[in-house]
Amino acid sequence: MAVRSDDRTTRRPEANNFKIALFADLHFGEESWTEWGRRQDSNSLRVMSIVLDKEQPDFVIYLGDVITANNIMIKNASLYWDEAVSPTRDRGIPWSTVFGNHDDAPFEWPLEWFSQITGIPQLHCPPSKGDEECSFRGTTRLELMKNEIRQNTLSYSKIGPKTLWPSVSNYLLKLSSSTDSEAAIAFFYFFDSGGGSYPQIISNSQVKWFQNKSKEVNPDSRVPEIVFWHIPSETFKKVAPKLDKLKNCIGSIFLEDVAAQEAEMGIMRVLEERPSIKAVFVGHNHGLDWCCPYKKLWLCFARHTGYGGYGKWSRGARILEINEKPFSLKTWIRMEDGHLHSEVLLSS
Amino acid sequence: MAVRSDDRTTRRPEANNFKIALFADLHFGEESWTEWGRRQDSNSLRVMSIVLDKEQPDFVIYLGDVITANNIMIKNASLYWDEAVSPTRDRGIPWSTVFGNHDDAPFEWPLEWFSQITGIPQLHCPPSKGDEECSFRGTTRLELMKNEIRQNTLSYSKIGPKTLWPSVSNYLLKLSSSTDSEAAIAFFYFFDSGGGSYPQIISNSQVKWFQNKSKEVNPDSRVPEIVFWHIPSETFKKVAPKLDKLKNCIGSIFLEDVAAQEAEMGIMRVLEERPSIKAVFVGHNHGLDWCCPYKKLWLCFARHTGYGGYGKWSRGARILEINEKPFSLKTWIRMEDGHLHSEVLLSS
Structure with a gap:
């Protein structure tokens, strides 16, 4: 199987299985002005x-x-973004x-910098580059995505439709069959769940976009579809295991309340139907790594992969494996120390 | 008297008095996508x-x-900034x-925009200008100030020393004598008190800058000095009139608690000494317009001038008048309906 996009094809198109690693919450550039920060990034690369x-x-x-x-x-946060994708890129x-x-x-300027006698020692303004290097205001989603795509032929990311902005990472990829490159084995839908420069939501417009897109590519809803976004929706709260009651969830850390999006504007209702x-x-x-069944689908957390970001739970990555014949969708978590856990069959 | 800067001189250099209007909190561009917003701006112009x-x-x-x-x-908030300075510029x-x-x-994206069926109707992306017009992230202090200065020969604003960034509006102006343009009658110090893209503070570095600057231009502290910034410091809380006790304050509205800077890093101690x-x-x-004595100086609020911003108190502007011979500093408030109040002699 392979993902095909713009005349490119992923490796092993003839294989009967397709394996995906989810790298979640890497948080590159955290406290980038400290030695601690640089060490976290190098740990995340490992x-x-x-x-x-x-x-x-x-x-x-x-x-x-x-x-x-x-x-x-x-000025250009893509330098950190680029570092975060480098282990993947380096392996082709x-x-x-x-x-x-x-x-x-x-x-976010740390308040304590302003009380220091020395001022703000961390601001480097190369004199040759002019004043602008001393002035920065973040790199927009649009710039981050454009930089990623322009610099990397291995990136299958897309800038979503302009009508959905300020949300940007809205797109879909098709996983095609090992025997017939036209035939779809699965569709992957990517959503921008907001936050940062705008509210943490999946908007009504994104819901409409999904409805139109899915109707277009998979009109009779026969091909399996898998969805990816960053911030859990309210529904994750409903299925979350409580205290000692695991319900039918599979995972290894259940150490936080679900931090859900600010509002739910219809995406979950559409998906569950x-x-x-x-x-x-x-x-x-970062403190949750469970998969829980919800109606006829599964809601899953990835596993905190980065040393940046809050929490000291050991790091790992959720793996997904899709088999073509017969169709199955399986997942497990691979830890930094090598061991595997929380395997579960999500669909067959 | 006149302010002189870069070979320019304000009008009436031969006059014995110098009058300043303080326009505070105009808030141009508030809810700029609504008719209400445009109406507030036109009210503020009036x-x-x-x-x-x-x-x-x-x-x-x-x-x-x-x-x-x-x-x-x-993309360019200077368009609103420019509108705000236009009544002054138009009169030379x-x-x-x-x-x-x-x-x-x-x-700040209003959450409700994302739940609308129509999406975000207010985002205009002129197709000819490319994607970037649909993506914005604010106009930095540095850009706002550079744009103001570049476009306006009447602007006496300055970009403060780079070492004080991210605070930008740190500079001083000299008011020179009607009979001897070299002789200083007063110095005006302008500070950036922060907020928005960084914390609401006057930093330790700004304090040092003031100490060095004032020592340089007014070494024996003989020439009167007047200070201007946006966010009151903690000390304003100390002198604020409480309930029916006006203390020795003069003003007409006492309707809020002082919303002070996040921290005080030494500027008040230096000023009061x-x-x-x-x-x-x-x-x-917006709900305070008093002047209160504090040790040997005065702490004064301006008067809310703009229709933008919170509060429905009637609008006006604080006026300052400096007389050369004999020296005096007087202030009053001129209201939109024409009447005057709260006159007080601050120094003579």
Whole structure:
């Protein structure tokens, strides 16, 4: 199977399986002015390298909060973004990305910098580059995505329709059959769930876009569909395991309340009513890694992959494996120390 | 008397008096996508025009919150800034500006826009201009100030030293004698009190800058000095009149608590210890217009001039009048309906 896009094809199109690694909440550039910050990024590079080498995935999905823009005080935050995708790129593995709430969050000046006698020692203004280098205001979603796509032939990310802006990472990819490249085995839908420069929501317009798109590519809802975005929706709260009651959930950390989007504007109702939707994958909560059944689909957290971001739970990555004949969708979590857990069959 | 800067001189250099109008909290561009918003701006233009025509000031100081950047969804917020200074410019009156907390605040997307079936009707993306017109992230302090200065020979504003960034509107102007253009009658110090893209503070570095500057231009502290910034410091809370106790304050509205800066990093201590400092003028609180004595100087609020911004108190502008021989500093408030009140002699 392979994802095909703009005359490009992912590796192993003849294979009967297709494996995806989800890298969630890497938070590159966090406290980028400190040694601590640089060390976290290098730790995150190591986690990704281990997962990629052990799992040898066909594709990687960066599930938002790739960078911590609110800590990045340079004009072009794509430099950190680029570092975050480098382990995947270096191995020739194709990928795609969605935005999280930190990716274009405005810079937050630490109050204590202003009380220092020395002023703000961390601001480097190269004299040759002129005043503008000393003045920055973040890199927009549009710029981040354009930079990623322009610089990387391995990126399968897309800039969504202009009518959906300010949400940008809205697009779909088709996984095509190993025997007939026209035939779809699955569709992957990517949504921008907001946050940072605008509210944390999936808008009514995005819902309409999904309805039109899915009707166009998969009119009779026969081909399985899988959904990816960053911030869990309210529905994740409903299914979340409580205290000792695991319900039918599978996972290893249940250490936080679900931090849901600010409002639900219809996407979940549409997804749960559509037979072909098998699962929704989100990041955002670093202390949750469960999959729970909800009606006829599954709601799943990824696993915190980055050393940036809050929480000290050991790092890992959720893996998805799709089999073509017979069709199945399986998932598990691969940890930095190599071990596997929380395997579950989501669809067959 | 006249302010002289870069080979330019304000009008009436031979006059014995110098009159300044303070325009505070105009908030141009507030809800700029609505008819209500446009009406507020046209009301604010009327207030300024009335004050300028009645008072015929020699100089205008825009005391911050010139625009409501958190409501401005275009790439270049200077278009609103420019409208705000237009009544002054149209009359050939010179001016200078300081920044308030709203001038470079990040755009705040109203949540309800995302739930509308129609999407976000207010986003105009001229197709000829390309994608970038649909993507905006505010206009920085540096850009606003550069645009103002470049486009206006009547602007006496300056970009402060780079070492003080992200605070930008830090500079001083000299008021020179009617008989000897070298002799200083007063110094005006302008500070950026932060807010918007960074914390609401006057930093330790700004304090040092003031100490060095004032020592350089007024070493023996003989020439009177007047200070202007946007957000009141903590000290304003100390002197604020409470309930029915006016103390020795003069004003007409006492309807709010002082909304002070986030922290005080030394500027007030330095000012109160320096004999030549006569008064500090701030805006920010629309429901306060008092002057209160504090040690040997005065702390004064301006008067809410704009129809933008919270509060429905009638609009006006604080006026300052400096006399050369004998030296005096007097202030009063001129209202939109023409009447005067709250006159007080601050120094003589």
